Amino acid sequence: MGRILDAVVPARLGPRFRWMLASSWMSNLGDGIAVAAGPLLVASLTDDPRLIAMAAVAQWTPPFLFGLLAGALADRLDRRLMVLTGDIGRAVVLVGLVALIATDRVDIGVLLAALFVIATLETFADGAHTTVLPMIVPRSDLGVANARFQFGFMGINRLAGPPIGAALFTAGVVWPFVAQLVCMAFGALLFARILLPPVERSREGTHVLQDIVEGFRWSMRHPAMRALNLQIVTFNVTYGAAFAVLVYYAQERLGLGPGGYGALLTATAVGGVIGAASYGWLERHVAIRNIMRWGLLLETLTHLTLAWTSSAVVAGGILLLFGIHESYWGATASSVRQRAVPDELQGRVASVYVIFMMGGVVAGSALGGLIAKQWGVTAPYWFGFVGSGLILACLWGELGRIAHADEEIRRSAEADR
Template sequence: MSRLATPTAAAGRRQHLGRDFSRLWSAAAISAIGDGVTIAAGPLLAAQLTDDPRLIGGVSVAFTAPFVLFGIPAGLLIDRVDIRKALVRVDLARAVLLAVLTVGILGGWGGLPLLYVCMFLLGVAEVFCRNAAQVLVPYVAPESGLSTANARIMAAQEAGTGFVGPLFGALLFSVAVALPFGVDAATFLCSALLLARMRRTRPAQPGDASGVLPQMLAGAKWLWRHHLLRSLALLSCLINLAGSAMLAVLVVHSNVVLGLSAFGYGVMLSCQAVGAVLAARIAPLLTNRLGREGALVATAALIAASEAVLATVPSPYAAGAALALFACGTVTWNVVVVVLRQTLVPRHLLGRANSVYRLIAWGGLPVGAAAGGFVAAEAGTPAVFGAGAAVMAVIAVILVRGARRQWITRAVQAQRANEAAGDGPAPTGPGSTDTGPAEHPGKADR
């Protein structure tokens, strides 16, 4: 039987995905709330220590740099370990790390260097956990529910990091500077407990005798030969570059341009949850109605519109609406491309191919965060958002051209043909039916 998850009219209906998935979802939701607390409190702490936008943007650079540095090694590790046990250990390590930061702030030695180090190590853990969770989903959720399962997890993550967490984090920061980081440590302890109660997992896989480097390169070679996934990864790099630049300077924009307090900044960030929750409900239906190609075009247009609003309308209400549009677009994009990866990549290569994909896609995050800080320092925050809107407009045009050629549909049809022939998932080659936009090899997920 093909393991390709095809959108159906029933995709949006409520599905029961099992007790283990419920625990995985709960762990993701709780830790996401903690992440949101730190996402709001980290820049606020940096802004309290310095007024230089470049140093404030350095918080985002420190958190996202591991996505580039450790993506491929993390993928190899994921393909070799018991994922559930590994996730439990990483959550415990993150709890200890945040406890150290909390003590440092209380003790008076929690300055920018310690904040940068902690954000960097949290980024290392995030590289592993995000990849590992996506690899684990097909093992704890039924094949027919992959779109729904991924949408629910992403909605929980966006609602936690975009609504409950930032709102709570800004409020806690106004009470005591160290309090948000201590609360985040507690959420990781709760997440570890939930994951430890799961029964199903992806067990440790035996290695082979080819050595570490050839094993890491196997995932990279497979992904790079697959025109569709390669193109989506490259486009995602550009999307993340624009989005990361926007988020890196948002705290400066909220203070200087919008005149918001720390709590107001948290409320503004929380507007992302509206779009994220909406996307979780409509993403499967939108994909069914417009197809995968049409859904990706729509998400690029939403993100471009959100950046344009931030660049041109200096209103807190408009900024909140723009962030809701941004979250709706990114969650819908992620639902489409994550399901494609989970169904097109051979399972024994999923961790490595996922990590290479993320290495390419997330490579834009630290670059965008750094660029956003420098552009904001020289030309102001609206210039950062305007540049992001221009980048997203170009991406939307590229996706329209790909949609006209049905590049995703043809790749999926080729995949089904391979599976029907008994070859299993295989990359598309130069002579395959995958007619993705090869004339745009440097553009393509988040």
């Protein structure tokens, strides 16, 4: 049993990492349950497509409104306390929502308000949570550590959670939200076991807006972060354009029903699990520059394959490979950022990256619908292929420089151990 535990969570990462990982996996299970149960609850309360769309807006808006502020506060305040406060706040809102559902008093307005408040609290909790890992794990081990978190997102949030959420909703509308509440509470209790080292801060006498500006300037002046920010916003435009219409593509191009569409999503999630499980081996045997370059090339070829094929088997196969890349890229980009950024700037720089990431997805999603409407269901995938190819050509050399700088940081960290 000890060998299995050490293989999953290496002892060298320390007990604090194990508590943090257990907390993250528990929270991911709750969030995965809500991924399926949330839309089902919305659809049970209204058949107005505008209100159904507002549920997504309520959850996507807070990171845009408060993400930079959350990052700045994470660099000013006690990060552990900030995470726990956000988690406890979300749990309190969920208690109220569960009570309303159980007594059949919930309506769409109350639900939308609850989703907005929960997403706002999650934005502040996540703003601090992203800064914790480089505080407790040696910088040379951040790749393996981030891969374990990727496993939680891909394997638990995407793969295991939604079927559980749908099954619980079938048993009773309130049960998936009770389960989410339990998972969230246990996640907070596990995170509370972590004690963090102090962070040197020099924020006295400055306004929070000055902190935000400082973080943005540092992000855009640092060569590696500037390139990562440009990469994520541009590639997420092409990603958002393609994947926003995936359900339509599955129906019209591949001839699949709901079950077939679900199988495509499952293939991506399975690929993500494979990627997370194999990242440690990959990092030991493949240079960072090649992980980044060849991964983005695979993403580009994913668009081409989906644009060209009408076979569900081929589409599922390329999406499985894309899921592997998604895990590899998530672990690599997070590790490169965390190794490059000083502790006192982690919150602000991470929040800038998230704003670029989400901005690209939202813009691309809107663009994908317009492109598909005007030129057909495969047009967003041709757009993704051409756009990603041009962007990758422009960033190819820069990715090599990012990797070179990161390798120097890793060698220095390993020498200091």
